[in-house]
Amino acid sequence: MHASDISDTAFALLDERGTVVASTEAAEHLVGYSAAEVVGRSAALVLPSFGEASGTSGTSGTSATSPMSAFVEQCRARNGWSGATAVRHRDGRVLDVCLRISPLQGQDGAARWLLTETDIGVPSGDTVSPSVQGSILDRASIGVVVRDRELRCTWVNDAMESHDGISRDRRLGIGITDAWPSVETEAMEAVMQRVLRSGSTKVHEYRTWLPTSRGEERPFAVSFSCLLGADGRALGVCTISVDVAESRRARERLAVLGHAGTRLGSSLDVMQTGQELADLAVPQFADFVAVDLEQSVPFGEGPPVRIGSVGQRLPVLRRAGMASIHQGIPEAVWERGETVVVPPASPIAEVLRTGRSSLEPILDTAPGSWIDQAPALAQRIRENGMHSVMIVPIRARRVLLGIAVFIRTENPAPFQEADLLLAEELVSRAAVSLDKARQYSREQTAALALQRNLLPHRLRGGVAVEAVSRYLPADIDRGVGGDWFDVIPLSGARVALVVGDVVGHGLDAAATMGRLRTAVRTLADMELPPDELLARLDVTVQRLAEADADAPEEYTAVEGATCLYAVYDPATRKCTMAAAGHPPPVIVDPQGRVTFPDLPSGVPLGIGLGVPFEAVELELPEGSLIALYTDGLIEARGQDIDEGMHRLGTALAQPDLPLEELCTRALEPVQGQAACDDTSLLLVRTRSLSPAQVASWTLPGDGTVVHRAQNLAADQLTAWGMEALEGSVKLIVSELVTDAVRHSTGPIGLRLIRHQVLTVEVSDADFSTPRVCDARIVDEHGRGLAKVAQLSRRWGTRPARGGRVVWAEADLAHASGR
Numbered sequence: 001m002h003a004s005d006i007s008d009t010a011f012a013l014l015d016e017r018g019t020v021v022a023s024t025e026a027a028e029h030l031v032g033y034s035a036a037e038v039v040g041r042s043a044a045l046v047l048p049s050f051g052e053a054s055g056t057s058g059t060s061g062t063s064a065t066s067p068m069s070a071f072v073e074q075c076r077a078r079n080g081w082s083g084a085t086a087v088r089h090r091d092g093r094v095l096d097v098c099l100r101i102s103p104l105q106g107q108d109g110a111a112r113w114l115l116t117e118t119d120i121g122v123p124s125g126d127t128v129s130p131s132v133q134g135s136i137l138d139r140a141s142i143g144v145v146v147r148d149r150e151l152r153c154t155w156v157n158d159a160m161e162s163h164d165g166i167s168r169d170r171r172l173g174i175g176i177t178d179a180w181p182s183v184e185t186e187a188m189e190a191v192m193q194r195v196l197r198s199g200s201t202k203v204h205e206y207r208t209w210l211p212t213s214r215g216e217e218r219p220f221a222v223s224f225s226c227l228l229g230a231d232g233r234a235l236g237v238c239t240i241s242v243d244v245a246e247s248r249r250a251r252e253r254l255a256v257l258g259h260a261g262t263r264l265g266s267s268l269d270v271m272q273t274g275q276e277l278a279d280l281a282v283p284q285f286a287d288f289v290a291v292d293l294e295q296s297v298p299f300g301e302g303p304p305v306r307i308g309s310v311g312q313r314l315p316v317l318r319r320a321g322m323a324s325i326h327q328g329i330p331e332a333v334w335e336r337g338e339t340v341v342v343p344p345a346s347p348i349a350e351v352l353r354t355g356r357s358s359l360e361p362i363l364d365t366a367p368g369s370w371i372d373q374a375p376a377l378a379q380r381i382r383e384n385g386m387h388s389v390m391i392v393p394i395r396a397r398r399v400l401l402g403i404a405v406f407i408r409t410e411n412p413a414p415f416q417e418a419d420l421l422l423a424e425e426l427v428s429r430a431a432v433s434l435d436k437a438r439q440y441s442r443e444q445t446a447a448l449a450l451q452r453n454l455l456p457h458r459l460r461g462g463v464a465v466e467a468v469s470r471y472l473p474a475d476i477d478r479g480v481g482g483d484w485f486d487v488i489p490l491s492g493a494r495v496a497l498v499v500g501d502v503v504g505h506g507l508d509a510a511a512t513m514g515r516l517r518t519a520v521r522t523l524a525d526m527e528l529p530p531d532e533l534l535a536r537l538d539v540t541v542q543r544l545a546e547a548d549a550d551a552p553e554e555y556t557a558v559e560g561a562t563c564l565y566a567v568y569d570p571a572t573r574k575c576t577m578a579a580a581g582h583p584p585p586v587i588v589d590p591q592g593r594v595t596f597p598d599l600p601s602g603v604p605l606g607i608g609l610g611v612p613f614e615a616v617e618l619e620l621p622e623g624s625l626i627a628l629y630t631d632g633l634i635e636a637r638g639q640d641i642d643e644g645m646h647r648l649g650t651a652l653a654q655p656d657l658p659l660e661e662l663c664t665r666a667l668e669p670v671q672g673q674a675a676c677d678d679t680s681l682l683l684v685r686t687r688s689l690s691p692a693q694v695a696s697w698t699l700p701g702d703g704t705v706v707h708r709a710q711n712l713a714a715d716q717l718t719a720w721g722m723e724a725l726e727g728s729v730k731l732i733v734s735e736l737v738t739d740a741v742r743h744s745t746g747p748i749g750l751r752l753i754r755h756q757v758l759t760v761e762v763s764d765a766d767f768s769t770p771r772v773c774d775a776r777i778v779d780e781h782g783r784g785l786a787k788v789a790q791l792s793r794r795w796g797t798r799p800a801r802g803g804r805v806v807w808a809e810a811d812l813a814h815a816s817g818r
Contacts, residue, residue: 014113022227032090035228104155143241201225219244270437274320277430282323286406288331292317293402343373358391361414388414396435454514464495464570465684468659472679482509483680493755499628500563527798530578531615541606561605578615586627594649622688632679696751735784740764758810765803
């Protein structure tokens with residue numbers, strides 16, 4: 001109770017059974033019942049929770065003795081009661097109050113209870129919870145004296161003796177000036193006379209010292225409230241004495257908690273939240289504070305530590321925050337981010353094992369104590385005069401997040417139970433913010449790991465391109481997103497270049513990105529042209545969304561997923577590309593001329609409009625740069641996209657520079673800034689196959705062509721010095737050409753490509769897709785493609801203008817022998 005709150009506090013005097021025997025004018029103002037309406041009735045009339053607990057409302061003095069009996073027994077066992085509760089107003093409203101019930105002693109062992117009620121009001125978002133507020137304030141010592149109309153002491157509590165040094169036996173039955181003759185008591189007696197006459201409440205402040213001590217004076221605030229009986233006449237005076245200094249300390253503790261709402265959890269960074277907790281407690285509450293978090297919390301990795309499951313192996317702690325009243329924080333043994341060593345026999349270890357707080361008002365630094373296990377820590381304790389310590393576990397949902405250590409050095413007062421209560425409340429608030437930050441950090445770590453694992457670890461451009469890439473996640477508060485890129489080797493030394501973007505951030509976006517990337521790779525293995533691949537991908541995205549919906553009406557398209565797919569052929573230096581709602585690539589020729597192809601943008605994937613995608617084919621000089629990117633690289637707040645594209649083109653306009661350096665130049669404008677979206681860049685430099693690496697022939701589609709094709713292939717292998725492959729390649733050529741003669745009409749094309757492997761391609765006018773058949777022993781046909789599959793490292797087919805291409809690859813590892 002604060003000195004300024006005394007005049008607004010309602011008092012009522014109860015007998016041993018919980019029946020109201022006297023009330024005050026302030027009580028009527030608070031609950032609406034006059035003294036005439038409540039005196040002689042159970043306190044359960046205005047305390048519904050206690051009345052309901054006993055199963056009756058307590059409406060009369062005789063029948064209402066039982067409703068409060070259980071509660072009275074609790075108060076007697078606990079020497080009183082305090083906390084937040086609800087009271088019923090006369091008009092039916094329910095008010096939140098801080099309630100305190102104090103035991104009073106009279107002559108011959110008689111007992112009474114003083115009921116004290118303070119209106120909490122409507123709490124704001126940053127106010128202290130009523131239960132904590134009541135608990136902290138009730139730790140302050142409050143002296144109570146009840147006097148009759150002649151101002152003789154009839155009832156008193158034990159705390160009053162600590163205020164004025166007068167024992168209960170000396171006080172009971174006599175007046176204030178008789179028990180303590182002084183000018184001050186005469187002044188207070190005059191105030192009490194006025195209160196009796198007016199029926200109101202008066203507050204009087206004074207400074208005094210205990211009669212048993214002539215040391216430093218102590219300031220007190222005293223309230224005098226007139227106690228009214230059933231007839232509304234004055235029965236006596238209730239005197240409440242509050243130690244102003246102790247009350248001020250309690251208010252300072254509450255102020256620390258009041259600031260916690262605005263100063264804790266300003267970000268989702270667990271290290272910053274740990275530092276905020278330390279800064280909040282120093283210097284108002286402690287001289288030095290250290291916040292140490294279990295190691296999985298800052299990094300968002302590893303399983304959480306459950307309270308009670310620590311066992312013999314203590315969790316590893318890392319210093320997250322610390323603050324001190326001394327410059328340079330000389331008390332600290334470990335810096336932020338460093339691992340904290342915990343002595344096994346220390347109170348810290350016990351807190352980690354049990355999950356319960358530790359209060360050591362006087363820190364034991366004698367030889368043989370636990371600090372001998374940590375010489376460096378013991379030295380800091382003695383050098384800085386650490387004399388009182390509290391250790392509070394930081395926990396949330398039975399997960400141990402860490403500990404907070406509160407220490408006093410300059411402040412000579414040891415920590416008390418009230419301080420521990422405040423520390424636990426403060427830490428519990430920080431734990432909520434830390435738990436949110438921990439969950440966010442774990443989600444972000446998982447999303448980032450998922451995204452990085454789904455993205456290619458190494459780009460294989462083969463003989464077609466040299467490739468590098470960069471990925472920059474968006475600002476940490478926004479999280480990772482759905483950007484992806486890829487370089488996919490295709491048959492005939494060709495490569496597919498892919499970049500895509502899924503709208504959104506976090507695990508969902510990263511998971512969707514992984515599914516789309518897998519779908520693209522699967523479709524790429526079908527050797528589809530870019531426009532047809534995007535059409536198939538569009539259908540796939542729609543089906544994935546339908547499969548994820550719990551009901552058909554809940555289906556929502558993955559709106560905003562974009563993709564650019566390009567295929568580059570180093571044999572022809574042609575690049576074919578198509579886009580689904582994605583910005584066009586940047587193409588820089590060897591002379592540094594920058595162009596953005598006139599590529600139809602297409603609609604984003606999953607929209608389901610049925611609009612066909614269009615492909616564009618370009619012939620590129622060898623050494624050209626192709627840059628595929630996501631919109632995070634060209635979009636910025638307050639900036640036009642065209643400006644961003646121009647900036648990107650300018651950065652890449654020096655094609656002779658190494659690709660890594662060009663990537664760095666391209667990303668300089670967005671690095672170090674709070675980006676709105678992720679940024680991905682795939683940069684390739686094209687290569688071409690020399691004419692000496694490719695041999696091709698056009699053959700007639702008749703039965704005599706098989707033997708000729710075998711001879712042409714054998715001669716070319718000899719020219720390339722690859723005679724060791726002649727036997728297997730001739731068989732492959734024989735089977736592929738035979739299949740073409742059997743299923744198509746018109747000319748047949750044969751092409752050999754020597755690159756990282758030897759590729760054999762046979763083209764014809766047939767549009768069907770060949771399949772390997774399980775031929776029976778009696779079958780004359782059907783074993784050809786089975787032989788091709790056995791002789792080659794891989795084989796397949798792809799559509800071509802006017803027909804198809806069936807291809808097979810032979811490993812060059814065995815080509816060196818003659």
